[in-house]
Amino acid sequence: MLAHSVFFYFFSVIAIFSSLMVITSRNTVNSVFFLILDFISVGCLFIMVGAEFLGMIILIVYVGAVAVLFLFVVMMLNVAEQKQSWFIGKKSTHIPIGLIVSVLILLELLVVVGGWRYKDDLMSSSTLNLSDISNTHQLGLVMYTDYILYFQLAGIILLLSMIGAILLTFRQRKGVKKQSYINQISRNPSSSIELKDVESNKGVKIDD
Amino acid sequence: MTEYLQILGNEVYKILFLLVPILVSVAMIVWLDRRVWGLVQKRKGPNVVGPFGLLQTLADALKYIFKEIIIPASANKVVFILAPIVTMTLALVAWAVIPMSEELVLSDINVGILYLFAVSSLGVYGIIMGGWASNSKYPFLGAIRSAAQMVSYEVSIGIIIINVLLCVGSLNLKDIVLAQKELWYVIPLFPMFVIFFISALAETNRPPFDLPEAEAELVAGYQTEYSGMMYAMFWLGEYANILLMCAMGSILFLGGWLPIIDIYPINLVPAPIWMILKILFLFFLFALIKAIVPRYRYDQLMRLGWKIFLPFSLVYLVLTASFLFYFDKLPKGNF
Numbered sequence: 268m269l270a271h272s273v274f275f276y277f278f279s280v281i282a283i284f285s286s287l288m289v290i291t292s293r294n295t296v297n298s299v300f301f302l303i304l305d306f307i308s309v310g311c312l313f314i315m316v317g318a319e320f321l322g323m324i325i326l327i328v329y330v331g332a333v334a335v336l337f338l339f340v341v342m343m344l345n346v347a348e349q350k351q352s353w354f355i356g357k358k359s360t361h362i363p364i365g366l367i368v369s370v371l372i373l374l375e376l377l378v379v380v381g382g383w384r385y386k387d388d389l390m391s392s393s394t395l396n397l398s399d400i401s402n403t404h405q406l407g408l409v410m411y412t413d414y415i416l417y418f419q420l421a422g423i424i425l426l427l428s429m430i431g432a433i434l435l436t437f438r439q440r441k442g443v444k445k446q447s448y449i450n451q452i453s454r455n456p457s458s459s460i461e462l463k464d465v466e467s468n469k470g471v472k473i474d475d
Numbered sequence: 476m477t478e479y480l481q482i483l484g485n486e487v488y489k490i491l492f493l494l495v496p497i498l499v500s501v502a503m504i505v506w507l508d509r510r511v512w513g514l515v516q517k518r519k520g521p522n523v524v525g526p527f528g529l530l531q532t533l534a535d536a537l538k539y540i541f542k543e544i545i546i547p548a549s550a551n552k553v554v555f556i557l558a559p560i561v562t563m564t565l566a567l568v569a570w571a572v573i574p575m576s577e578e579l580v581l582s583d584i585n586v587g588i589l590y591l592f593a594v595s596s597l598g599v600y601g602i603i604m605g606g607w608a609s610n611s612k613y614p615f616l617g618a619i620r621s622a623a624q625m626v627s628y629e630v631s632i633g634i635i636i637i638n639v640l641l642c643v644g645s646l647n648l649k650d651i652v653l654a655q656k657e658l659w660y661v662i663p664l665f666p667m668f669v670i671f672f673i674s675a676l677a678e679t680n681r682p683p684f685d686l687p688e689a690e691a692e693l694v695a696g697y698q699t700e701y702s703g704m705m706y707a708m709f710w711l712g713e714y715a716n717i718l719l720m721c722a723m724g725s726i727l728f729l730g731g732w733l734p735i736i737d738i739y740p741i742n743l744v745p746a747p748i749w750m751i752l753k754i755l756f757l758f759f760l761f762a763l764i765k766a767i768v769p770r771y772r773y774d775q776l777m778r779l780g781w782k783i784f785l786p787f788s789l790v791y792l793v794l795t796a797s798f799l800f801y802f803d804k805l806p807k808g809n810f
Contacts, residue, residue, distance in 0.1 A: 401585050
């Protein structure tokens with residue numbers, strides 16, 4: 268298992284290094300690039316422990332879509348060289364909030380891992396048989412049976428947040444020229460071209 | 476230790492045998508593209524260097540190698556150099572899972588189609604990095620355009636893949652091909668094939684969706700500041716991606732390496748030849764479309780992706796699922 272552990276440490280070191288670079292890098296675009304590197308190495312770690320479906324989904328969803336939009340926003344806002352106040356030594360209001368959030372996440376992780384350790388049947392399922400079928404098949408078996416409610420609820424929450432975001436940013440702009448595709452396609456020469464005899468020295472009046 | 480080195484050597488050998496033919500075929504495919512383009516416009520196309528002009532791309536590559544690489548003074552140098560490398564690498568790593576016949580595949584992984592989808596969706600980074608690092612207006616606009624475009628069309632490609640997967644019941648590329656032994660999916664899923672083809676055009680920034688490099692508006696889009704070998708790498712990566720999309724289309728819909736009909740003289744043709752013929756057929760369509768279709772406007776492109784392809788493929792997905800469920804044709808799987 269030499270190769271296995273070599274690759275494991277390779278990806279873990281990259282993951283830890285890049286997550287440190289995300290919060291310490293001065294250039295926000297570089298931060299996002301390191302975040303992407305982090306996602307990729309975490310995806311690789313997932314694949315290494317045999318959760319290939321999860322690893323690929325991380326690559327597709329986080330790296331392929333979410334991080335692209337992050338990058339998009341950061342580039343558009345053009346906050347290239349942001350001066351983080353705790354580098355210079357000024358007092359920042361973000362630190363207490365950040366500390367509270369990170370302590371909460373740590374506690375949640377402890378609860379999850381601890382619960383798994385102490386109660387073996389916590390992860391058991393009525394439909395899942397833990398034989399040697401691939402984890403994609405296993406996920407498929409429980410996703411729409413045991414966990415249908417949670418799965419659908421998560422979907423509805425995502426849909427609602429999407430609608431909310433659209434509603435918040437939606438504004439009706441005036442004076443925007445819009446094209447009606449049906450009208451455009453159904454135009455023909457008889458309805459849009461008019462031939463006029465123009466008298467000399469008089470011109471012709473075109474009504475818009 | 477020697478055991479590991481032997482395994483490593485064996486893998487490197489196999490990878491080289493995959494990479495070299497791909498790079499050569501990318502060069503040939505550029506020639507084919509330009510030839511078809513020329514013939515449609517009643518020109519001859521490149522026909523001077525070598526027989527039928529076959530060596531034209533090699534001559535071009537030689538020219539690029541000897542040109543100076545210019546890095547703009549205000550560019551972010553690391554990202555600027557990294558961008559073409561990322562494009563090229565991502566276009567090549569995806570080939571690891573493409574099966575050319577039942578045995579001829581570098582790595583036969585369980586989630587092959589997800590891997591392909593993931594790698595092709597990562598392709599956008601090369602373009603964004605190039606556009607941003609150039610620190611100039613047109614490359615940046617091109618990069619932003621292509622990011623939005625590729626993310627949008629990935630959604631409908633994903634749903635089309637789900638359509639096929641519903642009929643197969645496996646994410647393995649070999650299983651997908653073998654499931655088409657009786658009937659290629661291009662027949663029952665023909666509308667999905669058409670949408671896949673058009674989305675593949677948009678995903679690889681090919682005309683009529685080559686808005687990231689629309690020369691009338693954006694000079695050359697994200698490639699504006701690139702020169703020499705770095706430009707050539709973008710170019711090769713783009714064509715390798717196009718070939719990859721053609722391979723994906725032939726695996727998902729045209730039955731991969733399977734012969735057209737399984738009768739005596741025809742099934743003697745070796746499997747990789749069929750695969751190559753199908754990829755070439757799809758590429759020929761790509762080349763024809765480039766020559767005969769005018770470029771889309773950006774809002775039209777977005778409308779096509781989100782308002783037409785996405786709802787249509789979703790509805791077709793529901794129809795496929797209902798059909799399979801009602802007639803009890805859902806794949807049972809082997810577990």
